[in-house]
Amino acid sequence: MAERYTEEELTKGKELFSQDCSFVLGVASLSQLPADDREEIAFAGRSNVGKSSLVNALTGRKTLAKTSNTPGRTQQLNYFMLTDKLYLVDMPGYGFAQAPEALVKKWQKMLFAYLQGRVNLKRVFLLIDSRHGIKKVDAEIMDMLDKAAVNYQIVLTKADKISAAELEKIVSATAETIKEHPAAHIDLLITSSEKKQGIDELRAEIAKLINYV
Ligand code: GTP
Ligand code: MG
Secondary structure, eight states, X not given: XXXXXXXXXXXXXXXXXXXXXXXXXXXXXXXXXXXXXXXXXXXEEBTTSSHHHHHHHHHTOTTSSOOOSSTTOOOSEEEEEETXXXXXXXXXXXXXXXXXXXXXXXXXXXXXXXXXXXXXXXXXXXXXXXXXXXXXXXXXXXXXXXXXXXXXXEEEEXXXXXXXXXXXXXXXXXXXXXXXXXXXXXXXXXXXXXXXXXXHHHHHHHXXXXXXX
């Protein structure tokens, strides 16, 4: 089921994301990670699923995170700081990317190590393309997050690209899969960065998550 939010929660979300957000650094290897002195949330998912676009939609900034038609655009863990409270981490995509295989393997290794080992990581938002649903490679990531007991939540993206009937089908199939994954948040979120659908709800979820008052 998709979660519902109170007016107050939605307002808090808007307030949080109306604050200043700026790029901090791009991390190409784990030794470059910033100090874990504040909470962070990460946006993960297959290449081209819409991670960078979602960071832009959330922060209301069109070009804060670089987006592209070519899978594999984001090649580092890109850190953004929202006020001084929270890091938003735009991750490189996993799965297909237009990059040499050795490089893709190197990213994958880093992504796994980061996801499993980052102590201040409050939640991973795992993005799934509404047109495709959860694929094998996504299920593998979910298994890994379950094993590492990392709190994560599924976010369906690009909801504008399919019909309401198709969306309904993918939502129920995804909800069924979520039930099999112990570390997954029971509610999923439905978004379109293009049409700004579900963005206020995701903001509210994040504000709730960090107890933003
Ligand atoms: P990588 O960094 O390569 O892993 O990709 P990403 O997950 O960051 O995807 P990105 O945000 O760069 O978006 C990929 C493509 O999908 C771009 O052409 C976006 O314009 C498009 N896109 C992203 N979100 C949406 C959406 O909600 N609706 C539609 N129609 N297109 C979207
Ligand atoms: Mg990206």
